[in-house]
Amino acid sequence: MGNSRLRNICLVIIFVLLACAEPLITSRFYKFVLALAVINVIMVTGLHVIFGLTGQIFMGMAGFWGIGSYILALATTKMGLGFWPALILSSVGVGFMGVVLGIPTLRLKGYYLSITTIGFGEITRFILMNWSAVTGGVFGVFNIPRPHFGGFVLTNDAHFYYFSLALAAILAVVAAILEDSKYGTAFKGVRDDELAADAIGIDSTGIKVMAFVTCGLFVGIGAGLYSSLLTYISPEVFTLEESFRFVTMVLVGGIGFLPGAIVGAVVLTFLPEMLRFLQAWYLAIYGLIVLGIVIYQPGGIAGALQGFLERRRLARGEGKQYGTA
């Protein structure tokens, strides 16, 4: 796609729609799901940097998410930190995990990297479950506070939603600026051909670590908000299936196109909830839908959009800009 104007227009439309959506949803449950969706938007923006732009299939999102959630939960409930310092701590903490995970990328590529990140996610969950003294084990952590501005606490879910949406918008802008900068080009260069990037003096390992750290910083914020929204967390949420779900969000949106990933996040937060009436069948159907998207619309939403614009341009009689090769 590589078209930053199209991206910006789409981003504006999406965030305006999300802002308008809240009052239109009447069910308390779906209001909650909407807030979850925006938190997933923040996290998927992070994944977009490492997966969409830098091309590293990162399957350890649940690990990042879990660590971020627990940092905020433990910092506020056990260390007595306020919400804001705790949120910064969770962002920086997960960013640091990006360095830890980035180190193996010194030597790993492709599947090896993916599998290492799966291992990272699973080990994280294992530690959260078994290190009871700190994490509370399978019982999790209770009474996590909501964000506050001075004395004003966001207990109201609607307030919380708009607060998260504002953060999501800011982070999307940061991601978009980063993508348009020289670092964005470097990310894509490493994605397309690592060896060629090395050969023109780009430290591809450094670039990958940077992408992991950026991803971590973003996910840390989303994860912190998640703890705070639920006010209670336990380790069994942060499973491999969830990691796959984040990867699928990017995929559904179209790899490398931020608005696509964001729409993917919203859709894939709602889809399982809306399929719940199918009871036992819902995850099986969810698997089938993902399979269908991969096979029949591999470009995801971005690919469909691009196809649409292309057809319209052709219909208007504007010839292809570039010759055949």
Next chain:
Amino acid sequence: MLRLENVNAFYGHIQALHEVSLEVSAGEIVCLIGANGAGKTTTLMSIMGVVSTPQGKILFEDEDITGRPTPSIVHKGISCVPEGRRIFPQLTVMENLDMGFYPRRDRPAEFEEDLERVFQLFPVLKERKDQLGGTLSGGQQQMLALARGLMARPKLLLLDEPSLGLAPLLVEQVMESIVEINKQGTTVLLVEQNALMALEISHRGYVLETGAITISGDSQELMANAQVRSSYLGA
């Protein structure tokens, strides 16, 4: 023997071949020259049924083979030595030749006979018959690719850039063996970047430019053609 009539080929929505028509008669060496990306490989792959050709007609011995699956085309008697040799690196020389024999696997009795024939043409392969294909040098791999193509005992052999990446000395050897193969009765359609070389050993030639045939004729004529000389022979 082989006739292409107004063949168009597409990659996605990009048209790679425009109304390509050409003919190869039995016993000939015909060469197809042109720049990289002109559609030479696409032409061969269309004949082999690897690229789908929605338009046009490809006839082999007056039988329409357009859009047939690759294996059935091979069984009709066309063999292709693809660009970049593409021998099986983890199979031994013998196993590679065995794979070349695949279309005729129902006649195992003839295997030894054919093997003897290609070993005579390329004695170096006999010395190395138990070595893995990937451990051969570039020139030997090219010999193996040719030999493997011959094991199918094709009526028509398609060769895609057999000189690519070979040292000058080896290029000569390979070209000599192509002439030898032809003398033994195999018709050859040769695709080459190295136009001078190709025209020297072939009877007739076609020039392909951005997916369309622009010049065709006798190889001697082509070598004298001013446009061919300036664009492809560097004279």
Next chain:
Amino acid sequence: MQQIVAGLALGSIYGLVALGYNFIFNAVGIVNLAQGDFVMLGGYIYGGTLTLLLGLPFLPALVLTAIAMAIFGIISQRIVYYPLRDAHPRMVMLSTIALGIFLKNISLIAWGTYPVSVSGLFGQRGLRIAGVSILYQYIFILICVIILLAIQQFFFKKTTVGKSMRAVAQDRLAAMLMGIDAYKMIAITFAYSSTLAAIGGVLLAPVFMVSQVLANVGLKGFAACVIGGWGDITGAVIGGLVVGLVEVFSASYISSVYKDAIVFAILIGFLIFRPQGILGRATEVSL
């Protein structure tokens, strides 16, 4: 001694699963992340349906499971691989993940959440040598795997189909130009690797219980691939044995809670420090 035999038996099954990965990887250059779910499915078909429900004896049940899984392999090839054959391998990898999610949940619907327990051919009987007892089931597993490997070796070295499967794995286009029906060979490859998974599931069913957890065997098989070296047949078997031994020994000497974590730690250690595996013959795996 007891642990060694148990470890080797378990390990040889992991080796089978690892071979399943390797065949598909060699044939089409992708990692089938649903391989573990194939094992689970094999276990369910054998244990849940053929043995418990229909009461079939071992051998017919084994054969039927193998056939069912071979057909299933061909179908899943048609669904998750064939439409994506020209797409980036990462798309195929993701489609196999989706298939895995689907299988896990469909098995929940079909066979429920309670683990199915299957008594093996020999129950809990065992051989007593010098005061240690070795379950017959383990010995049986080892013999089965050895026979299977011998047949496989013959098949790939001597038969034309076997050789053409290897040719397709190494260079699909070239193989097609030899007149080999590459997609048929790929379908056979999927069928074979699913059959391996099925046999793994059948042999494991009496050792573990059959449940969704059985799919974790996929991760062990993957670890075996990495430890042995990707794409290498001998490596897969060696890797499987290593994983099996590590698992059994860490369960009995350290803690059974941590045995999977230890296998994972070793896997990551290999990924980082020796990604080419023990044998180190395989060249770099890249996407």
Next chain:
Amino acid sequence: MALLSARQVTKYFGGLCAVDNLDLTVNEGEIFALIGPNGSGKTTFTNLATGMMAPTSGHIEFQGTFVSGQRPHIITQMGLVRTFQNLRIFSSLTVLEHVTLGHFCRTTTRVWSNVLRTRQVKEEEEKVRARAEEILAFVGLLDRKDWPARSLPYGQQRLLEIARALATDPRMIMLDEPAAGMTMQESSDLIHLIRSIRDRGITVFLIDHKMRLVMNVSERIAVLNFGRKIAEGTPKEIQENPDVIEAYLGKGRRTA
């Protein structure tokens, strides 16, 4: 003055000796060619010099500093850059982006200033862009700057790879078969391009099979066979050397 010098460099792959005790010196400002049959170790030597592989023994110095065993991007930053025998184009980037990315390793602004879009960043972007356009004009691709690189014809992709390498401000460029797949016309143009690269003060190290190109453009040639150097000298000396004719050139003069 020696810019690149290899001393007793040996590289084994398993039991196979790809480069055998090789001594080689490339002087500052010259056009130097390395030729030899396939598999004689030319590309392996390029890989060793640019850090893509480490030698089994021996070492390579660039500007008096050891480069063998260094990481590739460090070597490029030291001023030794290469192109690839099989094109390695970034499939999602435009022509201009390729060249600006080539200059990435010479830029100084940090991530946070890029996110905040400070004045320095904007100035730097402007400078990088101007520099990239100058290089594109130099190789003759300026009118294609907004094309996706993958839609360029093959020969132009080769030029783009050279442009991308030049954007790293190298002191020496190693061209691995730059004329492979080029038409006769394009390889004639390449002769001029290689000369003008040298005229920019960049030492050129060339590997190619096209003798017309090699003999025309290079000032000194070394010939490898089975990883060993069998001859070194001017193009004229090489063409007359019986060992080289025996191992590589052949007697006929049919190849262009």
